[in-house]
Amino acid sequence: MANVVLDDVVKSFGDVVAVDHVNLEIEDGEFMALVGPSGCGKTTTLNMVAGLIELTSGTIAIGGKVVNDLDPKDRDIAMVFQNYALYPNKSVAENLAFPLQMRKVSKSDIEVRVKRAAEILSISHLLNRKPRQLSGGQQQRVALGRALVRDPKAFLMDEPLSNLDAMLRVQMRSELKRLHQQFSTTVIYVTHDQMEAMTMADRIAVMSGGVLQQVGTPDDIYNRPANTFVAGFVGSPAMNFLSGNVTTSNDETAIQGSGWTLPLSQRNISRVGGSTTSEVIVGARHTNLTVLPEDATSGLPARVYTIEPTGDLTFVHVWLGEQLVVASTPGTYHGVADQPIRLEFDQDRLYLFDAETKRAL
Amino acid sequence: MTTVSAAHPTVRARTRGWSRPRINALDVVGAVWLVILLAFAVIPMLWMLSTSLKGQFAALQQPPQWIPSNPTLQQYQTLLSPTGTVGPVFLRYFFNSILVSTTTTVLGVLVAVPAAYAFSRFKFPGRDLLFFAVLIRNMFPVVVFLIPLFILMRSLHLVNTYWSLILTYMTFGLPLSIWLLKSFYDNIPEELERAARIDGASRFKAFWLIIMPLSSPGIVATAIYAFIAAWNEYVYALTFLNSESLLTLPVGLQHFFTEFATNWPGLMAAAFIMSVPVVIMFMVLQKQFVRALTEGAVKS
Numbered sequence: 001m002a003n004v005v006l007d008d009v010v011k012s013f014g015d016v017v018a019v020d021h022v023n024l025e026i027e028d029g030e031f032m033a034l035v036g037p038s039g040c041g042k043t044t045t046l047n048m049v050a051g052l053i054e055l056t057s058g059t060i061a062i063g064g065k066v067v068n069d070l071d072p073k074d075r076d077i078a079m080v081f082q083n084y085a086l087y088p089n090k091s092v093a094e095n096l097a098f099p100l101q102m103r104k105v106s107k108s109d110i111e112v113r114v115k116r117a118a119e120i121l122s123i124s125h126l127l128n129r130k131p132r133q134l135s136g137g138q139q140q141r142v143a144l145g146r147a148l149v150r151d152p153k154a155f156l157m158d159e160p161l162s163n164l165d166a167m168l169r170v171q172m173r174s175e176l177k178r179l180h181q182q183f184s185t186t187v188i189y190v191t192h193d194q195m196e197a198m199t200m201a202d203r204i205a206v207m208s209g210g211v212l213q214q215v216g217t218p219d220d221i222y223n224r225p226a227n228t229f230v231a232g233f234v235g236s237p238a239m240n241f242l243s244g245n246v247t248t249s250n251d252e253t254a255i256q257g258s259g260w261t262l263p264l265s266q267r268n269i270s271r272v273g274g275s276t277t278s279e280v281i282v283g284a285r286h287t288n289l290t291v292l293p294e295d296a297t298s299g300l301p302a303r304v305y306t307i308e309p310t311g312d313l314t315f316v317h318v319w320l321g322e323q324l325v326v327a328s329t330p331g332t333y334h335g336v337a338d339q340p341i342r343l344e345f346d347q348d349r350l351y352l353f354d355a356e357t358k359r360a361l
Numbered sequence: 362m363t364t365v366s367a368a369h370p371t372v373r374a375r376t377r378g379w380s381r382p383r384i385n386a387l388d389v390v391g392a393v394w395l396v397i398l399l400a401f402a403v404i405p406m407l408w409m410l411s412t413s414l415k416g417q418f419a420a421l422q423q424p425p426q427w428i429p430s431n432p433t434l435q436q437y438q439t440l441l442s443p444t445g446t447v448g449p450v451f452l453r454y455f456f457n458s459i460l461v462s463t464t465t466t467v468l469g470v471l472v473a474v475p476a477a478y479a480f481s482r483f484k485f486p487g488r489d490l491l492f493f494a495v496l497i498r499n500m501f502p503v504v505v506f507l508i509p510l511f512i513l514m515r516s517l518h519l520v521n522t523y524w525s526l527i528l529t530y531m532t533f534g535l536p537l538s539i540w541l542l543k544s545f546y547d548n549i550p551e552e553l554e555r556a557a558r559i560d561g562a563s564r565f566k567a568f569w570l571i572i573m574p575l576s577s578p579g580i581v582a583t584a585i586y587a588f589i590a591a592w593n594e595y596v597y598a599l600t601f602l603n604s605e606s607l608l609t610l611p612v613g614l615q616h617f618f619t620e621f622a623t624n625w626p627g628l629m630a631a632a633f634i635m636s637v638p639v640v641i642m643f644m645v646l647q648k649q650f651v652r653a654l655t656e657g658a659v660k661s
Contacts, residue, residue: 052555072558079559085552089574102561146560156559 002063002153003028004049004186009058011044018044020210021058026154026203029184031177033201035191036233041210042190043158049188050156051075063153073102078147082159084139086131086146092118093127096145103150117145120179137168144179154186161196173199194234198222206230228358231283231351237315240289240325242282243355246272255282259321260300265347271361275354280361283351289327291316291335292342299342304335318343406636413437413630420625436630451631453606454613459638461523461609462591465530469587470580473535477542478568482551492543498536504596506532511600525601526609530594534587541586545579546572581649589639610635 004026011019019041026032034042047053049060051072059066067075078099086095096114105113118124121141131139140160147155160176161169177200180187191197197204198218206213206221206229214226225231231239244257254263255272262282264272272280292299305324308315314333317326320343327343335341352361412420414432442448479485480492510529511520519525549572557567573580595611602608608616614631617624643650 050555050559052558071563072555073561073563075559077559079556081552081556083550083552085550085556087553087557087571098557099560102557102566146556 002186003030004154004188005059005061006045006049007059007061009045009048009060010056011041011048011053012056018210019048022207022210022212024205024212024215026186026188029186031180031187031189031200031202033189033191033197033204034207035194035197035204036207036213038192040207042192042207045207046156046158046188046190049154050077050079076153077156078150078152078154079156080143080147080158080160082162084131084143084163086139086142088131090130091127092123092129092131092134092142092145095131095142096127096149099146099150113149117149120148121145136164137172140164140168140172144176148179148183152185154188157187157189159191160189162191162193169196176200195236198234206233208233224360225283225351226360228281228283228353231353231360235285237286237326239283239285239351241353242284242320242323242325243279244282246275246278246280255280257282257321257323259323260302262300262345265350268347268350268352271352274361275352276356277354279355281353281355281358282345283353284325284345285349285351286315286326286328288346288349289325290344290346291318291327291329291333292344294340294342296342296344299344302341302343304337304339304341306337307333307335406633409629409633413626413633415626417624417626436624436626437634439627440630440634447627450605451613451617454608454610455634457523457607457613458592458610458635461526461530462588464523465527465534465591466584466588468527469531469534469538470584472531473538473542473583474573474576474580476535477539478546478572480539480543481546492539495536495539498532503533507596507600510597514601520601521603521607523607526591526594526598529597529601530587530591534590538583538587541583542576542579545576549575578649581646585642585646585650588642592639 006022006024009019009022010017022041022045024032034045036042044053048055049062051067051070055068059068061067062075062077087098090098093114096117097110100110100113114127115124118127121144123138123141123145126134126138126142131142134142140163143160161172164172173196180200189197189201198221201218203215203217204221205215208229214221214230216224221230221234225234228241232241242255242257242260242262244255244260244262247254247256247261252263253269253272254261256262290299294301300320303319305317305319308317309331312331313328314331315326315328316333316335317324318341325343353359354361411427411429413436414434415426415429416431416433416435419426419429419431439445439447440451443452476495480488506529510532514520514525514529519528553571553575554564554567557571558564562570593611594609595615598609598612599615602612610631614628614635617628617631
């Protein structure tokens with residue numbers, strides 16, 4: 001076990017900068033999720049930690065030792081790949097034994113450790129099979145097993161669950177989390193699925209365009225996003241963004257967009273004061289918007305566009321002036337399209353961003 | 362053929378209940394066509410074998426005897442006996458052919474495997490151009506290179522040596538070998554060797570322990586191709602070699618033909634012996650070869 005420190009890491013492919021001056025410290029025993037849309041540089045970052053890609057500049061240290069010039073085999077890490085990368089011509093047992101054989105572990109010791117890993121992952125009955133005879137979920141377990149048989153300094157996982165079907169994914173998610181709690185090994189987990197990151201990680205690093213946008217606990221990332229990218233990336237359905245100008249008239253400060261005016265609470269007025277221009281972006285999650293009847297005394301006038309019942313929750317897409325926003329209501333809500341309503345913003349849970357820098361205010 | 366007729370009734374039975382199996386007109390045409398192709402391939406071989414077992418007189422008899430009435434192995438004994446006038450010469454040709462073809466095959470695979478792997482896995486300046494340059498050799502007929510290569514071999518003092526043939530055959534075999542193997546490596550997921558390297562293998566070990574076994578059908582196909590091409594080659598062997606002791610079988614048989622023009626059974630026996638190594642090789646490696654041509658590579 002060890003910590004992993006990325007210091008000013010840059011990777012460029014020709015003119016394209018894939019990873020742009022990333023600084024990140026993953027603490028010993030921490031589960032760090034690297035999350036972002038495809039092409040954001042998260043897998044490249046992981047591959048640099050693994051030693052599969054060379055750095056353009058910067059340093060990576062594992063357990064206090066700079067590993068820039070070390071071969072993958074000498075970094076003492078284990079990795080789980082998206083397509084599992086099981087050796088097709090080897091049996092499950094041989095797959096599990098391979099990393100130990102490469103490290104010249106004694107035969108009897110290999111047997112014990114393979115058996116133990118197989119038991120932990122409930123694949124003991126599959127040891128003699130070839131990978132192609134296994135289901136996707138079983139292959140996934142073998143891939144995890146191949147990482148678990150050793151006691152590496154860190155586990156690197158590259159979208160390990162994304163090839164599984166939805167149900168299995170949820171199941172493996174909790175198993176992986178449980179395994180991490182059991183072994184408390186450092187984990188760097190790459191995923192494009194914000195839900196996986198939120199549910200499993202101790203801390204999340206959000207990347208976009210090769211740049212680290214924010215590093216923080218799931219709570220930080222969700223409740224205190226650093227910018228519009230992070231705010232929009234985490235949460236489903238995505239946060240609503242509305243751009244407007246800060247106006248003051250009759251001692252009332254409000255944000256005026258096209259076809260709507262949102263008065264601000266005292267606390268929010270002081271927040272928008274920090275903006276570089278008068279233009280700001282209002283962010284509101286669906287849970288922080290309340291759909292009220294047309295004759296309510298509070299809220300902004302709006303009109304229903306479409307209604308999506310999902311069971312417990314019903315998502316209501318609403319025209320607010322010329323912008324569509326989505327709000328959630330209890331499953332008992334019954335409305336119809338084009339119905340006039342009022343939409344209330346929770347001022348305490350309002351996200352405000354500088355329209356120019358996109359940073360949180 | 363048997364599989365075609367045997368497989369269909371069950372399929373039909375499953376799809377149409379237990380109605381009488383119907384034979385499609387296309388199936389019949391296909392089967393007939395296969396029989397014709399089979400005959401085309403096999404009859405000359407059988408005729409060769411039949412003639413080689415006949416006596417001098419029976420070989421020229423009209424109408425021809427399809428099955429020799431007095432089969433004899435005398436021609437084979439003569440050709441394969443290390444004593445006598447014909448045997449040692451023939452065995453020498455045979456040895457030369459084996460030596461040249463095997464060396465060509467082994468060296469060809471040793472060059473083609475790393476070359477194909479490099480073309481598949483590494484990005485280096487000029488890679489595409491180089492790969493194209495390798496393939497462009499195949500655009501020209503082999504004979505075009507006869508004179509330039511002869512001049513080259515002469516200035517390298519390689520004319521009338523085994524090496525002149527080995528190097529030439531490698532030159533001709535490598536482009537296709539590299540191309541075939543490259544497509545094999547392209548289809549083996551790179552994650553496999555990445556996983557192996559993280560699991561503690563060096564790049565070479567990852568290749569040797571994980572990638573090589575997966576590409577073995579491709580290597581076998583390449584080897585068979587290189588071996589057969591070298592085994593059958595005639596024009597270059599005729600041009601580059603003059604010493605009787607260095608001649609390979611195709612050229613050697615030509616000598617037989619001129620020297621023993623009347624000895625048809627002898628010639629046919631020699632030709633039959635010549636086809637044996639290729640047939641054996643095919644029979645042993647058939648499975649791998651078919652897998653290589655049909656499967657392409659590993660399914661990930």
